[in-house]
Amino acid sequence: MGFLRTLFEPVGDLFFTAECFHCQAPLADGEQRLCAACWAALTPVRETDRTFRIMTERFRADGEIDGLLSLFYFEKGKALQTLAHALKYQEVGSFGTELGRRLGAxxxxxxxxxxxxxPVPLNRRKERERGYNQSDLLAGGMSAVTGVPFDPRAVRRVRYTVTQTALTAEQRRENIADAFEVRPRRRGALRGAHVIVVDDVITTGSTVREIARMLKQAGAARITAASAGLAMLEGEGPAVDIEER
Ligand SMILES: [Zn+2]
Structure with a gap:
């Protein structure tokens, strides 16, 4: 179990600011990064929602992903968009960890x-540029709350993929096919396991689905996809472009 980490606190905490990074309001005691009002303005994902039901049904029909767990809808102009952007481009590691804790809860x-x-791996060049992978932060927070170990090295990216923003669902699926590999030395730990695959935002689900496919090929019995953000299906809210890896 030596390779498993159960808690991961990134260095981003050193660059702490005392204002909400979405609305810039001063933070009260106990608030970190995001103020209570901005947390409250996020739309929680409910299991009865149409988007949640349709995504879950699609995943189950594919046979790769057995369950879905998402915290908030990813909406334009809301804090989660600022957040996803910040998680990718700034040192706001503590926020990723906090989202992960909530996902764990x-x-x-x-x-x-x-x-x-x-966690969904970044390609190495991007991880070097950013200094960390935001999905690792989510996985670390989740692990801390649930006690389930996380393994940031179980899956690696073996192929660069083009930015998926402009692609259709079918093109995304082709773009991401065989982009990942389960490390041979991790296969033993995966046999018969229930694995939670964590991403920051799930849009069409092509990335988590592809990783789920790899993990099941390697012997995993059950896959739950988890994310901080879930894109609303068309017609349910404003379409939001996010830059994918
Ligand atoms: Zn705020």
Whole structure:
């Protein structure tokens, strides 16, 4: 179990500012990064929502992803968009960890128990540019709350992919095919395991689906996809372009 990390605190905490990074309001005691009002303005994902139901059904029909866990809808102009952007381009690691903790709490609340948490890997060039992978932060926070170990090295990116923003769902699927690989030395730990695959934002789900496919090929029994943000399906809210890896 030496390669597994159960808690990951990034260096971003050193550059702490005392204002909300979405609305710039001064933060009260106990608030970190995002003020209470901005947290409250996020739209939570409910299991009865049309978007949640349709995404869950699509995943189950594909047979790769067995369950979905998402915290908030990813909406234009709301804090989560600022956040996803900030998570990618600024040192706001503590926020990623906090989102991960909330994701962990949601997992416990819904009775989701797993053997392993696997973050979606960035390609190495991007990770070097940014200094960290935002999905690692989410996975670390989730792990701290649930006690489920996370393994940032179980899956690696073996192929660069083009930015997916302008692609259709089908093109995304082709673009991402065989972009990942399960590290051979991790296969033993995956056999029969329930694995939570964590991404910051799920849009069409092509990335998590491809990783789920790899993990199941490697012997994983069950996959839950988890994310801080979930894109609303068309017709349910403003379409939001996000830059993917
Ligand atoms: Zn705020």
């Amino acid at each position: 949601a997992a416990l609340e819904r009775g989701v128990t797993a053997d392993l948490i696997v």
